Amino acid sequence: MQKQATINDVARIAGVSKRTVSRVINGSLSVGDTTRTRVEKVISELNYSPNTQARGLASSRSYLLGLIYDNPDALYLDDVQRGVLEVCSNLGYELVVHPCRYRSETLVQDCLRFMQRSKLDGVIVLPPVSESETLAQALKESGSAYVRLSSVALDDAKHIVVSDDRAAAAEMARYFAQLGHEHIAFISGPQRYKSSTERMEGFQLGLSAYGIKLQPDWIIEGNNTYETGIECARQLLQAEEKPTAIFANNDQMAAGVLKVAHSLGIKVPEQLSVAGFDDNMLASRVIPALTTIKRPVRQMALLATSKLIMSIENNDKAASNVAAKVAPTLVVRESTARVAGSND
Amino acid sequence: MQKQATINDVARIAGVSKRTVSRVINGSLSVGDTTRTRVEKVISELNYSPNTQARGLASSRSYLLGLIYDNPDALYLDDVQRGVLEVCSNLGYELVVHPCRYRSETLVQDCLRFMQRSKLDGVIVLPPVSESETLAQALKESGSAYVRLSSVALDDAKHIVVSDDRAAAAEMARYFAQLGHEHIAFISGPQRYKSSTERMEGFQLGLSAYGIKLQPDWIIEGNNTYETGIECARQLLQAEEKPTAIFANNDQMAAGVLKVAHSLGIKVPEQLSVAGFDDNMLASRVIPALTTIKRPVRQMALLATSKLIMSIENNDKAASNVAAKVAPTLVVRESTARVAGSND
DNA sequence: AACCAATTTGCCACCGGTGGCAAGTAAATC
DNA sequence: GATTTACTTGCCACCGGTGGCAAATTGGTT
Helix, strand or coil, X not given: CCCCCCHHHHHHHHCCCHHHHHHHHCCCCCXXXXXXXXXXXXXXXXXXXXXXXXXXXXXXXXXXXXXXXXXXXXXXXXXXXXXXXXXXXXXXXXXXXXXXCXXXXXXXXXXXXXXXXXXXXXXXXXXXXXXXHHHHHHHHHCCCEXXXXXXXXXXXXXXEEEECHHHHHHHHHHHHHHCCCCCEEEEECCXXXXXXXXXXXXXXXXXXXXXXXXXXXXXXXXXXXXXXXXXXXXXXXXXCCCCCEEEECCHHHHHHHHHHXXXXXXXXXXXXXXXXXECCHHHHHCCCCXXXXXXXXXXXXXXXXXXXXXXXXXXXXXXXXXXXXXXXXXXXXXXXXXXXXXXX | CCCCCCHHHHHHHHCCCHHHHHHHHCCCCCCCHHHHHHHHHHHHHHCCXXXXXXXXXXXXXXXXXXXXXXCCCHHHHHHHHHHHHHHHHHHCCEEEEEECCCCCCCHHHHHHHHHHHCCCCEEEECXXXXXXXXXXXXXXHCCXXXXXXXXXXXXXXXXXXXXXXXXXXXXXXXXXXXXXXXXXXXXXXXXXXXXXXXXXXXXXXXXXXXXXXXXXXXXXXXXXXXXXHHHHHXXXXXXCCCXXXXXXXXXXXXXXXXXXXXXXXXXXXXXXXXXXXXXXXXXXXXXXXXXXXXXXXXXXXXXXXXXXXXXXXXXXXXXXXXXXXXXXXXXXXXXXXXXXXXXX
């Protein structure tokens, strides 16, 4: 267990004061070239790395970012996390992951405590936690750096990255309509989430452009899990009159629809078109592969992390200038087809 | 941005020295009851929470654990992460996630640097990084607390949690044999991973008990991804002579087999039995649902984290006593059946 | 009342860096 | 050559806790 070199060791060996070593570490401009190279040489010889705790204590920086979320889909979380980590590792930050309960009364308190306990430099907040205005308010008041991921612009450009789910859902509507579908059902996510209402409204809007209206009893609310996808699909597909197309709020529920259709002997896409939202791994694995909306999750994560680090490093203007909006896109696979009997 | 209370504030208001406050925080025994309650009252009134950086600087503790892995399956990682976080949050630790490249020459250096930069109290290492003996050696030498997750006992009980993949694969072999299968293929994982060789050897051993031998050209190596599952399945299923059953090293590759079988018009399970390994989300979502081996990932994560924290808190004996071995179990679903034409 | 042991509390140095300011040094100006 | 200016470097206090040890308090004995 070899002892770790300290700034004092470096200073002594390089024959300078530790303040100068500190300057070299932090890339201060006012260090002479000869001094700088000498110090750098010693640093690399000793394989010295500054103690982040001491550094943090003295300068109120930890080089730690937090990721706050509540029980998201594993695939979504993984995508986000990879994106965030990519930027982090390039810029010398580490990531602390922190699940929490969105609907808990102590949400705000929990999150603030987490931030100050670990002295995080900033946090990235995922939906649905990102939709909490009280949390955003508290973060702002505490002076913390934060960026939210969402389906709607809840905040100023500096603090948010949004995906235009509404437009994407409208595009799916257009696609369905062009395939000749008129009897269309929608399995929504929980109505308390913005992403759910955005997608539903976008879909309805898109359909109405073709004169198609979503019947109220063909809008069923699930909770974004595979299991509720199955329940909702049963309701739709065991009824007397069946839809010819179902759009689910996410891929998990769409996979549930496929399962039910299969068990009822309904052929997809010949007798029923099914589409999801997300384009996560599941979408391409199931049979038939799902037509879906690709949400640029990774890109959102990259943007969010870049913004966050910019605002931490006191460059708020630059943070505001990073694009804050991304566009999900339609991905057509095998689970959708022209409606049977249609021939235009 | 209200200023955070410090130990000095607490001490002043409670009318004691900060050393005493420190004792209360750390649950030292030698504090009088009246003093203790007085201090505790002030602490909760001020909503005081100690600065972990200062604490860490003084006591070489950070209450930060690390999770080290290399590009694992999203679903596996998510399971592990949930398990680890559950224990962490109960015991007051936070988790820093750290992907790395297993095959990089600088792996050991990267990991050690990560640990000392963030002053982690300990790390949990996932396969395949966990199979690196040089890393384990380096961690041991640096005096770090660590626990490895693996398919084989690479280390002493204190530092490892293993799943008996070999026995589980043998059970799958038994199950296949009892269904009457004799023409059996195996899609292995990369042979440089212990988990791959363990599963393959276990499977072969299990089959040999029934006098069945895996033909060399029916052992194909994939790399545990869906895509290579597809490639391997093509080789097997487009050949003149086809197997009646395929066991894949994981669920992702088994899903690839299902896809190929479907596209070739081969009915599963009527004409071909398919099984995977892991029992992740995908296994139950695909059609037909996969027969597979359930790996108790979450349980392993819980055990590993408990062990790690025990060893950090200087209770090595207790850490050694926590069970270090878990048994994966067979889960029969819809993708396997008695071989066509068999009637025993 | 004096003494002793056990328990509780306080003082001060220190962990390893950074901030502010003063001092030192070299180049530029007159 | 003296003075000004700009640039480098060093000194010391401080961030907010903990460790070691000494001091103070408590209660029980003789």
